[in-house]
Amino acid sequence: MKKHLKKLLIVSLILVFACGKKVKENDYVARVEDEYLLKQDVAGLDSNFVKNYIDIWVKNNLIYQEAIERGYKSDEKIEQMVNEFRKSLIVKNFLQNEILKNAEKISDDEVKKFYEKHQDEFILDKQVVKIGYVKLSSRNEASVLRNKLQRAKDFQSAVADLSSEVGVVEIVPMRYYDQFNIPFPELWRVIWNLNKGEISFPVKSGENYFLIYLYDKKDIGSKADFEIVSDAVRERAIVEKQNLLLDSLISNLKRKYHYEVKW
Numbered sequence: 001m002k003k004h005l006k007k008l009l010i011v012s013l014i015l016v017f018a019c020g021k022k023v024k025e026n027d028y029v030a031r032v033e034d035e036y037l038l039k040q041d042v043a044g045l046d047s048n049f050v051k052n053y054i055d056i057w058v059k060n061n062l063i064y065q066e067a068i069e070r071g072y073k074s075d076e077k078i079e080q081m082v083n084e085f086r087k088s089l090i091v092k093n094f095l096q097n098e099i100l101k102n103a104e105k106i107s108d109d110e111v112k113k114f115y116e117k118h119q120d121e122f123i124l125d126k127q128v129v130k131i132g133y134v135k136l137s138s139r140n141e142a143s144v145l146r147n148k149l150q151r152a153k154d155f156q157s158a159v160a161d162l163s164s165e166v167g168v169v170e171i172v173p174m175r176y177y178d179q180f181n182i183p184f185p186e187l188w189r190v191i192w193n194l195n196k197g198e199i200s201f202p203v204k205s206g207e208n209y210f211l212i213y214l215y216d217k218k219d220i221g222s223k224a225d226f227e228i229v230s231d232a233v234r235e236r237a238i239v240e241k242q243n244l245l246l247d248s249l250i251s252n253l254k255r256k257y258h259y260e261v262k263w
Helices: 002-010 047-069 076-103 108-121 139-151 185-192 226-256
Strands: 028-032 035-038 128-136 168-178 203-205 208-218
Touching: 028 047, 035 047, 076 226, 108 226, 128 139, 128 185, 139 208, 185 203, 185 208
Parallel strands: none
Antiparallel strands: 028 035, 128 168, 128 208, 203 208
């Protein structure tokens, strides 16, 4: 019995009152006396949860009806709790629209500045390489292309227009990889042993041959480049902006409204 009551109490529901309103027969999914749970109130809920939601709504309203009949009406304490809850909902709605949404409009420049200020806090927990590569269908074509690329001053520019070259299967001018997300993990050791600015000899993987250029490599514990952690940086920058906007708001409100603390 205690278990059953606990289950009812820990599930938070907003009771929907429709007293005095005309409700069409097909507008609601449940009813207890003159209180209705409308279809729109359960719209969007997970289908696996709706049946349980309706069941708890009915039980809560049945208990509510019995409580009112036995004289358990609103008192000063309940009214105070309701008022505080109403305030908290208004505050939450205000902050969502005035603080959170504005913070989410953060610019790329703001995100980059946040990274520059906190870059020592973004540390790699795995080895990462910054490479470019060309995948070809034959060793001979890969060897010929390697000679051309070695004479080029910039790998990224040199491979930009190679897609029409005979034997070229895929071109990736520049990208970050770790050994868990690299599409050809068997070549990781070759890549890690390259020197910065070096292009590999043709390396066979499956039916193809790779020419791999190493821009940079970073070991565990190194500072992460912005491109590697840009999503995490943006999330933290948004949180910081939220806090700054909130602090600014509170400071302005303290000047606008009279308040005092006696403690």
